[in-house]
Amino acid sequence: MSVMEAGTPAAGIRGAAATSAETAARETLLSVENITLSFGGVHAIRNVSFEIAKGEIRAIIGPNGAGKTSMLNVINGFYHPQEGLISFRGQERRRMKPYEAANQGIARTFQNVALFRGMTTLDNIMAGRTLKMHRGFFWQCLHWGPALKEEVEHRHKVEEIIDFLEIQAIRKTPVGRLPYGLQKRVELARALAMEPDLLLLDEPMAGMNLEEKEDMSRFILDVNQQLGTTIALIEHDIGVVMDLSDRVVVLDHGEKIADGMPADVQANKAVIEAYLGVEH
Amino acid sequence: MFYREAGQFKTTYEADQAIFPILQDRMGIAVIMVLALVIPLFATDFVLASIMIPFLIFALATVGLNVLTGYAGQLSLGTGAFMGVGAYACYKLTTIFPDMNIVVMVLLSGIFSAGIGIVFGLPSLRIKGLYLAVTTLAAQFFLEWCFIRIPWLYNYNNSGAIEVPERTGFGGMVLAGPASPPITRYYVVLAIVVAITFLVKNVIRGRIGRTWMMIRDMDIAAELMGVRPLFAKLSAFAVSSYICGVAGAMLVFFWLGAAEPSSFSITVSFQILFMAILGGLGSLIGCFYGAAFIWILPVLLRTLLPSMGLDIASETVEHVSRMVIGALIIFFLIVEPHGLARLWQIGKEKLRVWPFPYA
Amino acid sequence: MDILYQVFIDPFVQMVELPDFFLQVLWEGFVSGVLYALIALGFVLIFKASGVFNFAQGIMVVFAALSLVGLYALGLPAYVALIATVGIMGILAYTVERTIFHHLVNQPDIILLMATIGLTYFLVGFGEFVFGGDPKVMITEELGLPTGSTAFDVLGGLVILQHIDIAAAVIAIIMVACLAVFFNKTRIGRALRAVADDHQAALSVGISLDQIWMIVWFAAGIVALATGIMWGARSDVSFALEIIAFKALPVLILGGFTSIPGAIVGGLIIGIGEKLGEIYWGPLVGGGIESWLAYVIALVFLLFRPQGLFGEKIIERV
Numbered sequence: 001m002s003v004m005e006a007g008t009p010a011a012g013i014r015g016a017a018a019t020s021a022e023t024a025a026r027e028t029l030l031s032v033e034n035i036t037l038s039f040g041g042v043h044a045i046r047n048v049s050f051e052i053a054k055g056e057i058r059a060i061i062g063p064n065g066a067g068k069t070s071m072l073n074v075i076n077g078f079y080h081p082q083e084g085l086i087s088f089r090g091q092e093r094r095r096m097k098p099y100e101a102a103n104q105g106i107a108r109t110f111q112n113v114a115l116f117r118g119m120t121t122l123d124n125i126m127a128g129r130t131l132k133m134h135r136g137f138f139w140q141c142l143h144w145g146p147a148l149k150e151e152v153e154h155r156h157k158v159e160e161i162i163d164f165l166e167i168q169a170i171r172k173t174p175v176g177r178l179p180y181g182l183q184k185r186v187e188l189a190r191a192l193a194m195e196p197d198l199l200l201l202d203e204p205m206a207g208m209n210l211e212e213k214e215d216m217s218r219f220i221l222d223v224n225q226q227l228g229t230t231i232a233l234i235e236h237d238i239g240v241v242m243d244l245s246d247r248v249v250v251l252d253h254g255e256k257i258a259d260g261m262p263a264d265v266q267a268n269k270a271v272i273e274a275y276l277g278v279e280h
Numbered sequence: 281m282f283y284r285e286a287g288q289f290k291t292t293y294e295a296d297q298a299i300f301p302i303l304q305d306r307m308g309i310a311v312i313m314v315l316a317l318v319i320p321l322f323a324t325d326f327v328l329a330s331i332m333i334p335f336l337i338f339a340l341a342t343v344g345l346n347v348l349t350g351y352a353g354q355l356s357l358g359t360g361a362f363m364g365v366g367a368y369a370c371y372k373l374t375t376i377f378p379d380m381n382i383v384v385m386v387l388l389s390g391i392f393s394a395g396i397g398i399v400f401g402l403p404s405l406r407i408k409g410l411y412l413a414v415t416t417l418a419a420q421f422f423l424e425w426c427f428i429r430i431p432w433l434y435n436y437n438n439s440g441a442i443e444v445p446e447r448t449g450f451g452g453m454v455l456a457g458p459a460s461p462p463i464t465r466y467y468v469v470l471a472i473v474v475a476i477t478f479l480v481k482n483v484i485r486g487r488i489g490r491t492w493m494m495i496r497d498m499d500i501a502a503e504l505m506g507v508r509p510l511f512a513k514l515s516a517f518a519v520s521s522y523i524c525g526v527a528g529a530m531l532v533f534f535w536l537g538a539a540e541p542s543s544f545s546i547t548v549s550f551q552i553l554f555m556a557i558l559g560g561l562g563s564l565i566g567c568f569y570g571a572a573f574i575w576i577l578p579v580l581l582r583t584l585l586p587s588m589g590l591d592i593a594s595e596t597v598e599h600v601s602r603m604v605i606g607a608l609i610i611f612f613l614i615v616e617p618h619g620l621a622r623l624w625q626i627g628k629e630k631l632r633v634w635p636f637p638y639a
Numbered sequence: 640m641d642i643l644y645q646v647f648i649d650p651f652v653q654m655v656e657l658p659d660f661f662l663q664v665l666w667e668g669f670v671s672g673v674l675y676a677l678i679a680l681g682f683v684l685i686f687k688a689s690g691v692f693n694f695a696q697g698i699m700v701v702f703a704a705l706s707l708v709g710l711y712a713l714g715l716p717a718y719v720a721l722i723a724t725v726g727i728m729g730i731l732a733y734t735v736e737r738t739i740f741h742h743l744v745n746q747p748d749i750i751l752l753m754a755t756i757g758l759t760y761f762l763v764g765f766g767e768f769v770f771g772g773d774p775k776v777m778i779t780e781e782l783g784l785p786t787g788s789t790a791f792d793v794l795g796g797l798v799i800l801q802h803i804d805i806a807a808a809v810i811a812i813i814m815v816a817c818l819a820v821f822f823n824k825t826r827i828g829r830a831l832r833a834v835a836d837d838h839q840a841a842l843s844v845g846i847s848l849d850q851i852w853m854i855v856w857f858a859a860g861i862v863a864l865a866t867g868i869m870w871g872a873r874s875d876v877s878f879a880l881e882i883i884a885f886k887a888l889p890v891l892i893l894g895g896f897t898s899i900p901g902a903i904v905g906g907l908i909i910g911i912g913e914k915l916g917e918i919y920w921g922p923l924v925g926g927g928i929e930s931w932l933a934y935v936i937a938l939v940f941l942l943f944r945p946q947g948l949f950g951e952k953i954i955e956r957v
Contacts, residue, residue, distance in 0.1 A: 076504055102506035116497035118562060119490075127494050131506035133487040137515075140489075143482035148294060151486060155293045194505065355749070407941050410692060410748075414892045414941070417885060418934030429925045546885065550756065557753050599768040606761025610754055614742040617750045 026053040028090075029230050030075065030198055035084035037070055037254075044070040045081065046254045052198065057224050057231045059245035059262075061238070063274060066251040068234045069111055072200045075232070076108055077101035089197070103131060107196035109187045111203045111234075117176040121186050124175055125161060128193025129154045158193055165189050165219060181212040188219060192227070199223065201233045205240060213237070217244060242266065250274065283631040299481055313474075320466050328462040329535070331579055336466075336473045337530050339571035342555040343477055343564060344523030349553075350561035351484060352516030353496025354404050358416035359524055359552040361423035364544030365393035366525025367532040368433045371442045374533075375435060381449035382456050383468060386533060390525035396423070397521025404513045408499075420546055427541035441540040444533050456533040465534040472530065476523060481564055483519065492516050493562075524552075554605075558612055560619025569620040574605065650919035659796025664918050665911060670804040672910020673811050674873075677866040678883060679890040679902035680815065681859045687822070687897045688831035688855035689740070690748060690838075694755040697884020698762045699860060703728055704867030704876040705770045708778060717781035728860030736853045744848060745838045763878065772878065777871030779803060784872060807869040811903075814865060818858070819899055827854060835897070889937030895947035904948065909933045 031051035037044045045067045052058045060068050073079040075086065077096040086093055088104055107128070116124050133154060139147035162168055165185055170178060175186055184204060191199055204220065205213045217240060223229050235241050241248060241262065248265045250258040252274040258265050265271055283304050290296040300306045320328055345359045370389035374382060400419040404412050427433060434442045446457030454460045455468055483489050491512045494502035503509055532539045551574060559570025578601040585597050616623050654661045678696060685693040706727050710720035739754055780786055785802035822828040833841040834851050842848060870880060890909050894901025916932045940948070 078500070078504060097508075098500075098503040099506045099508050102504060108504060110501065114498050114501040116494050116501070118497045119493055123490060123493070127490050127502075128505060130487060130491055130494070135487065137483070137488060140483050140486040141479045143486055147486060151297065152293045155297070159293075190505070403938060403942060406945050408945075410752075410896070411892055411941060411945065411947075414888050414934055414937050417888060418931060418938050421885075421931035421934060425927055425930050429927060546882075554756070554760075561749075595772070596768065599764045602764030603761050603768065604764075606757045606759070606764060609757030609760065610739055613746075613750055613754050613757065614739070617743075617746055 026055060028052070029054040030086070030088045030232075032071075032075065033085045033087075035071070035074055035081045035086070037067075037074055037079055037081040043254050045074070045251075047084075048251065048254070048256045049084075050249045050256065050259055052230060052232055053247075054230055055224075055228060056246040057220070057233060057244055059233045059235060059241045059248045060251065061235065061241055061248060062251035062257075065253075067254040068251055069202055070254075071251065072108060072202055072232070072234065075101075075198075076106050076200060102194065105194075105197035106200065107191040107194040107198075108200035109184070109191050109202055109204060111206065113180070113183045113187055115175045115183055115187055115190070118174070120172050120174050121167060121178070121189075122158065122162075122171050124186055125158045125189045125193045126154065128190040129158065131194065161189050161192050164192075164222070181208055184208065184212075184216065185219070188216075188223075192223065192229075196229060199229050199231045201231060201235075203234050203236065205235060205237060213240065220244060238266075283628065283634075285632065297485070299485070316470060320463050325462045328466050331576060333462065333466055333469050333535050334531075335571055335575050336469045337527050337535055338552065338555060338575050339568045340473045340476060340530070341524050341527035341552045342559065342567035342571050343480055344520045344527060345552050345556045346559075346561065346564065346567055347480060347484075347492070347523065348516050348520035350556060350563065351489060351496060352492040352513060352520075353499075354401075354513060354516060355409065355413050356416040356520070357413050357546070357549050357553065358400065358419035358423070360544040360546060360548030361420040362393045362397055362521045362524040363528025363531060363548065364423060364427055364541070365396050365521075366390055366528035367539055367544065368427060368442065369393065369525065370529035370533060371435075371444075372433065374445070374447055378445070378447075382447035382533060383449050383472070385447075386472070386526060386529040389529045390522040393525025393528070394518040394522040397517045397524075398514050401514050401517030401521075404517070405510055417546075420549055424541050424545060427544065439540070441538055442532065443538040444536075447533070456537075458537060469530055469534050472526065476526065477564060477567075480519070480523070484564070488515060496562075554609060558609060558619055560621030563619065563621035565624065566619050566621030569624070573608075573620065577601070577608075578605065645923055646920070653919060657796070658794040659798055662793055662798045664914050666798065666800060666804075668911035668914030669907060670801075670807065670873075670910070671914065672907035673804075673808050674866065674870055674906075675883070675886055675890050675910050676903045676906025677807075677811055677814075677862060677869065678887045679894065679906050680818070680899065681862040681866065682887050682891055683894075683897065683899055683902045684818065684859045684862065685855050686891075687835050687899075689751075689852055690835045691740070691751040691755060692748070692896070693859065694752060694884070695758045695762060696859065696863060696887065697881045698759045698766070699728075699731070699863040700867045700870065700884075701876070701878055701880045702731070702762055702766050702867075703860065703864035704777065704871045704880070705766055705775065707864070707868065708775045708871070708876055709770050711778050711781065717778055717783075720778075721782065724864055725861060728864060729857050732853050732856035732860050735856055736849060740852050741849060744842075759881075763881070767878065774875035774877035774879075775871075777868060777876050779868075779872040782868065784868070801873075803869070803872045807872075810865060810869070814862065815899060815903060821858075822899065827851070831855060886933055889933040891947075892937040893940055893948050898947075901948060909936060912936050 028051045031049075033049045035045055035048050048067075048071065060071060062068055070079060074081050077098045077100060080095050088106070116127060119127070133150055135147040135150050139145060143151070162171060165188065167182065167185055167189060170182060170186075175183060178186065188201075188204065201220070205216050208216060220231060220233070221244065224231055233241070233245060245262055247260060248258075248262050249256060250265055250268070250271050252270075257270040257274060258268045260268075285302045285304075288303055290301065295301065300309060320332070323332070341359060341363055344362075345356060348354050348356050366389045369392035370385050373385045373389055374380070377385070396419075400415060403415045407415060428440065434440060437443070444456050446459055447455055449455045453464060455464060484492070491502070491507045492515075494505070494507050495509060495512045495516075499509065502512070528544065532543070536543065555570035555574045556567065557570070558573055559566030559568070581601040581604065582594075582597050585600075612619070616626075678700065681696040681699070682693055685691050685696070703724060707720055707724040710723050711717055715723060735758065739758065740751070743751055743754055784806055788799050788801045790797045790799045822831065830841070830846045830851055833844070833846055834848060838848060867876070867880075870883070886909065890902060890905040892905070893908055894903070894905030913929050913932050913936075917926070917929045921928045
């Protein structure tokens, strides 16, 4: 189990977190119903339903190959499920292009860092503002007047995020040169620059050392509480999940095997079997 | 040493985002611009007509290719044909409107190649990488075929070639045609090249340029962040083809004076691609280095080798210069795969931290 | 309506009316298809084994043919010249590996592609420098290759088959069979596929990149020599041959970059499609469509199957 239990600051803050009653009363931001996704004959997700309430941190856990990342891909429109419904902010949708999902306010980070490697940290985060910028080609050519004003406005916003995540020093560094932990942080910054309603984090702490994990947990909580962003989180470190999340969904072999408060899920027999194996 | 930014503080984001935020860079570019304006007054017609004008035109075509391949990451082998579209469009335009300013015609002709570029860019929505190269090759060979088979394009000339008629602009100055003095053409070309390069730089450091680079670096992530691949890729094709078209029109009207379909063959496409690669993909300054290297070096070899007293046949010089260029391309790829622009950048970084080896 | 008739009906009517001519066209297409396939094979070999899209394959064909003719002109007997040319291709493979690719391990594909384009430039200059730019005649007879032709009475007409074309097809089939065995049944074949996937990973399991690359470049050199002889026997040996290298690209697109059978099938489709198009549809637009038809065929295929005929369906992951 993780060190997160050992009374790190993150754990302390979570102590004052919302109770289950509060969570249930919140309005639903996103719900997936009976999602089935397959590639050829391989079922990646089978008939999975759950919902994410506004303002919560929702963890999706499960062993490798359980279909967690596929689930995120379905949510932001990169994969199209064969069956099932997704509704976001009460609007149902079927086949949606990824950029439409982005437009509706869904941002994400990736399991394997998917930064724009040829660009600097600043440009990467500015890239997150793409949807919020509207000046057309003519003004872009001149880079003057309204276009310059817009650019500077968004630069202010980006600088806020840079301050928030404490990455001022690497502002002008090409991201390819950054160490892994910082790349993950830049990726979070880029997602935050989109000012999303729903933030999907795909293993934000994979491959990090203890200190980096603590930092990242801190940032996730800050984002959730200060910016009010709803977060769906995939993570393997159970300690982190238990400390951070309000509710947990457990997937195994593409099926949902448990859903509920962290403590309940932790005690769930099916979950323990999925993680530790079944005695025969 | 002398190249230091210590003490140059930025107090606004506008200043921080300037093209040349460092004082020394601004001074450098000013010196280069002054030289570009003054040198022709002392240079011979040969230097202007066979070195400077083609260098600038090829540099512009390289800028065009770089937008597509270097910034948007879409490999193109059809640059020559897109230049051809610009040239033929300009020829037709100036036939239809003989009294219009030729510079305006040249700038308008790019619009036609932009249109053609968009058409041939459409497959890029489904096809990526080397596979896309076949699309641009199709464009190259199909358009070349059109230049031969559609007599309307060359006004039904028996030779099948287009010849530049005398054209004027800006109050009767002879800008194109056999009677136009090289120095006038040089200044016109210089103005167009500098202006377009400046505009492209602006686009690249803004939102649209970022969407191109997003598509280049990680197309899936770009899409998940709200970039529409359709718009990003086609706009890159359009801008790139526009620039190549203008370069092609200039190639004929301000340099060659006449052209036939083979002037826009696959060889030209490759020449431009070499310039882009050697200069550095994804770098505007690199386009100029690359063009200088690939264009000026053979010219120097051609003029210098015989003048050193070596009695060599002109074919041999041609062959040797090919070998030298091929070898140099390989050499640079091994030393610095990111091109001359990266070498330049590394040099500047070293100067900035001098006398320390790193900082 | 008339144009629709000319495009969709008339060519087929012609085909049925003159079946012997149709067969002749098919055969011509088949032969050029075999040669395209041979060139594509050279590409596939190197691509499969190093992930390099070898642009220089076309010039290697020219270079091999020129060396052979050049050595013969120096007075060597034809077979000695042939063996010496194989030796030259070996030296070329060694030099290319030592001076270029040895230094470019683990670079992105585009850089490797560029290096081969640089190599093309160099070889063109070098070839012209050594052999001169004039077209040469291939020493077909001296090598014991059959010349002449046989006419068959088919369907009320004559179909003429050149012996050299038949020989080309046979040699191509033998070479493909050898390569297929080499790739699928030998230890080196497996190592080749490993290298193509990931340089670093291949190095880390103890595969010698240098050795592998030399072998494939040498194999590609031999394929180039065979292609050069066949192609040279049908026309002249000249640098104009280089242009056919571009035709390999649509062939590869159709067949997939790593599939040897794909290269063959793709080559035949392009060869036959091109000839049929030129003969039956070309006159509608003034002819000469051979120059671009191959690319358009490949493009149309790509739009429906972006992964090529023999490629696997791509599932994108993030």
